[in-house]
Amino acid sequence: MAIFFALIFSWFDWWVIKTKNYTVIYKPRYEYEAIQTLNNLEYYRLYVDRLTGNNPRNLPVVIEDTGILSNGFANPFFYNIHIFTYPPNSDYYLEGIQDWYRLAGLHEYTHIAHMTKTAGIPKILTRIFGAPFQANMYLPGWIIEGITVYTESQFSPYEGRLNDGFFDNYLETRISKNKFPDIIEATNEPLSFPYGKIYLYGGEFLDFLSNKYGKEKTTRFFTVYGSYPWAFISPLFPVFGIDQASKTVYGKTFPRLFSEWWRYETNKPINYKLPGERLTKNGWYISSVVYHKNKLYYVREIPIKLNGFRYKVFTYIMEFNLADKKERIFTTLNSSLTTKMKLHGDNLYFCNTEIRRAENIYYNRFGITSILKRMNLSSKKTEVLFKDDIRTFCVLNDSIILYVKVKDKNHGSEIWLYSPEMRKKLWEGDFLINEIETNGKWIVVSAGKRFENTDLYIMNFETKDSIPVLKTPWTEGNLFFIKEDLLGFIANYEGKHRIYSIDLNQPESIFCYTKTGFINSFVVIDSMIFFSGLNSEGFDIYRMVARPKIYRLKEWKANLAPNFDSLNFVIKRGNYLDITKTILPSARVPLFLPMDSTFKKWLYSAIFAGSDATNENSYTMVIGYDQLNNIPYFQMGFQSLFFNPLNMGLFYYYNDLLYLSFNYPLFYSLDKKVKKILSGLDFKSFDGYKRKEIKLETSITGGSPYTTFFLDFSVPFERRTFRSSIDRTGFFGSLGLNQMLLNGELLIKLTGFSDTQNSDTPLISIRGYENIHSQSGFIFKTEYSHRLLNIRKGLWNPNIYFEDLFGTLFIDYAIDREQEKYYSTGFELGVETKVCFGSIKIFPRTGIAINKNKKIKMFITINASSLFFNH
Structure with missing residues (x-):
C-alpha cells in the first residue's frame, strides 16, 4: 500500500510557481530551470507584447526534461508552451545562444502572443467559442516561425539566428546561383537543403519588412488579419485574407513583397565564394572532418525520399581518398550523432543517440542520451565504451577519455574522466562547455558563462583553473590543433564562419585563413586546409593552401546581461489545482448536421476539446440532440498519460460503444537492432453493449539503416461468462519488411x-x-x-x-x-x-x-x- 501511494504521489508531483502573467509547471528537481525561464519571460515580455500587439495573461509554461534533446513548442489551441531543459550545442554551424531560457522562452512566447492575437468580431467569437477563431493561426509557416526568429534575434546582437551568420550566408549562396527562393518554395518547404526553411526565409523576410516599413507595420498586420472572421479560408485562398491584410498594411500583396525582397537582396554587393578546390558535390550536411593516412573521414547526413511524404535520414561516415579524389560510404550508422567525431591513432570515436528515462510527457517519459563508440579504421570493428549525457569529449589515449556533462540545477558544466576501470568527476564550473579538445600538451575548451557566447579557455586540472585565451561576444568553436601550440578554430566574427588560429603561448595575435565563404569543419595537413564549406546544395569538401594573415577584431558593442533584480513582480507558489484549471475546453463550437436526405431531421450539437497544460490528459466531446431518433447524442474521446509511460485511451458513443485501451512500451532503443516493443490491452463493449471484447496486442519494430521490419500480433476474444453475446477467439498477425x-x-x-x-x-x-x-x-x-x-x-x-x-x-x-x-x-x-x-x-x-x-x-x-x- 505504501508503494502504491508513493507512486500516486510521484505522478501528482508537479510543482508550480506563478505570477499574474505566467504559471510555470515543472517537476521538483527542475526549479532552477523554471525560475530562469520565468525571469526571462517577465524581463522581456513587454517587447514581445508591443511587437505582436497582444498581452497574454496567465500563460502556462511547462518545463520538460527530454535528455540531451533541445527544443520547445507552443500550442496556441490549448494555450501553453513547453521548454525542454537541455541547452543546445553547436551542430552544423556555430549558433549564437547566450542563454537558452531567454531564446527558447521568448521564441515560444512570441508564438502564443502572435497566434492568439484577435480583434473585432474574431475576438468576440474567440471569447465565446474558443481557439478555432484565432485568425492569426491561419498563416503560412514562414510568418508563424519568421516572427519568432525575428524576435529571438532582437535582445542581443550576438544571439539568434538572424545574427549568427548562417541564414545570411545561405541566402548569398542562393543568390550567387540565381536561385533565390520565391514565395511558393518558402510556403511549401519541399525536401531540400536546409532543414527548417520556414525559419530561414520567414526570419529574413520579416527582418526585411521591419527594416523597410518599420516593425510597427508588423504589429498592425497581426491586428488587421486578426480581425478577419473569414481568415480560416485564407490558407486555401490567400487573396481573401493574408493578401487583403498585406495590401491594407503594406500596400502590396505578399507575392509582390517577396519580389521586392528578392530585388533588395540581389542588388546588394555579394561576395560569396568558397576558396580553393571543390572535391565533392553531394551537398546536405557535413561535420567532423578528420584526416588519417591520406584519407579524409567525415559525417554526412542526407535524407532520401522513399514514398509519398515519407523519407528517411541516413547518417554516414564517409571516406574521401585524396589520392584518387573518390568519395565512398565508409559505414552507415544506426542513429544520428550527438557531438563531434574524434580521431585518435587508428580509431574513430563518436557518440550515437540512444534512449533513457526522463521527466517529460512529450516523449512518453523517455529522453535522448549518448553512447560513445570506438571504431577501428582498419577492421571497422566497433565497440561500445559507455553511455551518458555526453555534451562533448576528447581522447587522451585509447583507454582514457575526458567528457563533459551539463551541470545539474545550475548553469555550468562538469568534466569527467572515463577509463575502463572507473569514471570520476575532475572539474565543475559555472560556464557551459560546448567543445573540449586536446593534443596531449594542452586541454582547451570552448565555453561561455551565462548570457555569453563561447570563448576559449585552457584547462588545468591540477590547479582546477580555467585560463581565458580569447574572449569576444561572438562564438568560437570547432577546435583543431594545427601545431603543438597553435590552436585552430572557427568563429562567426562579422557574421562569417571562417577559420582562425591563435598561439596558446602568445594569444595576443589572431590569424585568419579564409576571407570569404562559410565553413563549419576543417583539418590542416602540412600546408593544406581541407574543410566543409557551404554552397546552395549544402556542405561539401573543399581544399586550399593555408596562407594565414593577421586578423584584427573589430570593436564590438558591450554584451549586457539582464538585471533580473530590477524586476518588480511577485512569485507565488501554486499547486496541482493550477494544472487542473487548464483542462477547461479550449474549443466550444456549435455543430449542426443533417441526419437524413430530406434535411428535415438534424443533429443539434456542440464540440468541446481541451487538454491540461502538461498534455497528460486531453479530450474531445460532442454533446447534442439527435432529432431523427429523438435521443440525446453524446460522443467522447479521452486520452491520458497520467501514468506515463502507460498510455490510456477511452472512447464512448451513446448507447452503442465503450472502448478502453492501455498501451505500454516494454522496450525502446534508437541504436539497437530491435527499436521498440509495445504491448496493449483493449476492452470494448459494442453492438448496443451486447458484445464485450478483450484484446491482447504486441508489436515489435526494428532493423538496420537500410532494412526495417515490423511484427504485429493481436488476440481478441469474447466470452459469454463476461456477458458477451457470443464466445469467440480470433488471431490477427502481420509481418513486414521495408528494404x-x-x-x-x-x-x-x-x-x-x-x-x-x-x-x-x-x-x-x-x-x-x-x-x-x-x-x-x-x-x-x-x-x-x-x-x-x-x-x-x-x-x-x-x-x-x-x-x-x-x-x-x-x-x-x-x-x-x-x-x-x-x-x-x-x-x-x-x-x-x-x-x-x-x-x-x-x-x-x-x-x-x-x-x-x-x-x-x-x-x-x-x-x-x-x-x-x-x-
Missing part, C-alpha cells in the same frame, strides 16, 4: 487472420478486387516505390503545391477460408500535393490492377495528413 533499394523502397508484407466465430466477417483487401469477405485467410503484398520526378511547382491562389511524383509496382496475393486464391499485379502513380500553406498534405494515387481473371481495374486512393503545431 531500401536503388534509392527507392521495397515493401514485403504478410498478413494472416482467423476469426471464424465472429459474425462481423473481416475483409480481405487487395488491389484489383472488390471487398472479399472471409473469416480467415492470408494476404501477401509486395511493392516497390520510387520517386520518378521532382515537380516542385505550385500556385499561390488557390494555394496548392505539387512536390514529387512517385511510381509503385505491386503484386498482391490472397487466400480465403475456402482456399480460393486471388492475385493481381499493376502499378500506381501518386503526386505529393500540399494545400493550405502546406499544412495539409495529400497523396492521391491512381492505379491499374490486372487480376487473375485478366480483368483490368482502375482505382484511386487518397492519403491525407495535417500539421498544426509550432516549434
Whole structure:
C-alpha cells in the first residue's frame, strides 16, 4: 500500500510557481530551470507584447526534461508552451545562444502572443467559442516561425539566428546561383537543403519588412488579419485574407513583397565564394572532418525520399581518398550523432543517440542520451565504451577519455574522466562547455558563462583553473590543433564562419585563413586546409593552401546581461489545482448536421476539446440532440498519460460503444537492432453493449539503416461468462519488411487472420478486387516505390503545391477460408500535393490492377495528413 501511494504521489508531483502573467509547471528537481525561464519571460515580455500587439495573461509554461534533446513548442489551441531543459550545442554551424531560457522562452512566447492575437468580431467569437477563431493561426509557416526568429534575434546582437551568420550566408549562396527562393518554395518547404526553411526565409523576410516599413507595420498586420472572421479560408485562398491584410498594411500583396525582397537582396554587393578546390558535390550536411593516412573521414547526413511524404535520414561516415579524389560510404550508422567525431591513432570515436528515462510527457517519459563508440579504421570493428549525457569529449589515449556533462540545477558544466576501470568527476564550473579538445600538451575548451557566447579557455586540472585565451561576444568553436601550440578554430566574427588560429603561448595575435565563404569543419595537413564549406546544395569538401594573415577584431558593442533584480513582480507558489484549471475546453463550437436526405431531421450539437497544460490528459466531446431518433447524442474521446509511460485511451458513443485501451512500451532503443516493443490491452463493449471484447496486442519494430521490419500480433476474444453475446477467439498477425533499394523502397508484407466465430466477417483487401469477405485467410503484398520526378511547382491562389511524383509496382496475393486464391499485379502513380500553406498534405494515387481473371481495374486512393503545431 505504501508503494502504491508513493507512486500516486510521484505522478501528482508537479510543482508550480506563478505570477499574474505566467504559471510555470515543472517537476521538483527542475526549479532552477523554471525560475530562469520565468525571469526571462517577465524581463522581456513587454517587447514581445508591443511587437505582436497582444498581452497574454496567465500563460502556462511547462518545463520538460527530454535528455540531451533541445527544443520547445507552443500550442496556441490549448494555450501553453513547453521548454525542454537541455541547452543546445553547436551542430552544423556555430549558433549564437547566450542563454537558452531567454531564446527558447521568448521564441515560444512570441508564438502564443502572435497566434492568439484577435480583434473585432474574431475576438468576440474567440471569447465565446474558443481557439478555432484565432485568425492569426491561419498563416503560412514562414510568418508563424519568421516572427519568432525575428524576435529571438532582437535582445542581443550576438544571439539568434538572424545574427549568427548562417541564414545570411545561405541566402548569398542562393543568390550567387540565381536561385533565390520565391514565395511558393518558402510556403511549401519541399525536401531540400536546409532543414527548417520556414525559419530561414520567414526570419529574413520579416527582418526585411521591419527594416523597410518599420516593425510597427508588423504589429498592425497581426491586428488587421486578426480581425478577419473569414481568415480560416485564407490558407486555401490567400487573396481573401493574408493578401487583403498585406495590401491594407503594406500596400502590396505578399507575392509582390517577396519580389521586392528578392530585388533588395540581389542588388546588394555579394561576395560569396568558397576558396580553393571543390572535391565533392553531394551537398546536405557535413561535420567532423578528420584526416588519417591520406584519407579524409567525415559525417554526412542526407535524407532520401522513399514514398509519398515519407523519407528517411541516413547518417554516414564517409571516406574521401585524396589520392584518387573518390568519395565512398565508409559505414552507415544506426542513429544520428550527438557531438563531434574524434580521431585518435587508428580509431574513430563518436557518440550515437540512444534512449533513457526522463521527466517529460512529450516523449512518453523517455529522453535522448549518448553512447560513445570506438571504431577501428582498419577492421571497422566497433565497440561500445559507455553511455551518458555526453555534451562533448576528447581522447587522451585509447583507454582514457575526458567528457563533459551539463551541470545539474545550475548553469555550468562538469568534466569527467572515463577509463575502463572507473569514471570520476575532475572539474565543475559555472560556464557551459560546448567543445573540449586536446593534443596531449594542452586541454582547451570552448565555453561561455551565462548570457555569453563561447570563448576559449585552457584547462588545468591540477590547479582546477580555467585560463581565458580569447574572449569576444561572438562564438568560437570547432577546435583543431594545427601545431603543438597553435590552436585552430572557427568563429562567426562579422557574421562569417571562417577559420582562425591563435598561439596558446602568445594569444595576443589572431590569424585568419579564409576571407570569404562559410565553413563549419576543417583539418590542416602540412600546408593544406581541407574543410566543409557551404554552397546552395549544402556542405561539401573543399581544399586550399593555408596562407594565414593577421586578423584584427573589430570593436564590438558591450554584451549586457539582464538585471533580473530590477524586476518588480511577485512569485507565488501554486499547486496541482493550477494544472487542473487548464483542462477547461479550449474549443466550444456549435455543430449542426443533417441526419437524413430530406434535411428535415438534424443533429443539434456542440464540440468541446481541451487538454491540461502538461498534455497528460486531453479530450474531445460532442454533446447534442439527435432529432431523427429523438435521443440525446453524446460522443467522447479521452486520452491520458497520467501514468506515463502507460498510455490510456477511452472512447464512448451513446448507447452503442465503450472502448478502453492501455498501451505500454516494454522496450525502446534508437541504436539497437530491435527499436521498440509495445504491448496493449483493449476492452470494448459494442453492438448496443451486447458484445464485450478483450484484446491482447504486441508489436515489435526494428532493423538496420537500410532494412526495417515490423511484427504485429493481436488476440481478441469474447466470452459469454463476461456477458458477451457470443464466445469467440480470433488471431490477427502481420509481418513486414521495408528494404531500401536503388534509392527507392521495397515493401514485403504478410498478413494472416482467423476469426471464424465472429459474425462481423473481416475483409480481405487487395488491389484489383472488390471487398472479399472471409473469416480467415492470408494476404501477401509486395511493392516497390520510387520517386520518378521532382515537380516542385505550385500556385499561390488557390494555394496548392505539387512536390514529387512517385511510381509503385505491386503484386498482391490472397487466400480465403475456402482456399480460393486471388492475385493481381499493376502499378500506381501518386503526386505529393500540399494545400493550405502546406499544412495539409495529400497523396492521391491512381492505379491499374490486372487480376487473375485478366480483368483490368482502375482505382484511386487518397492519403491525407495535417500539421498544426509550432516549434
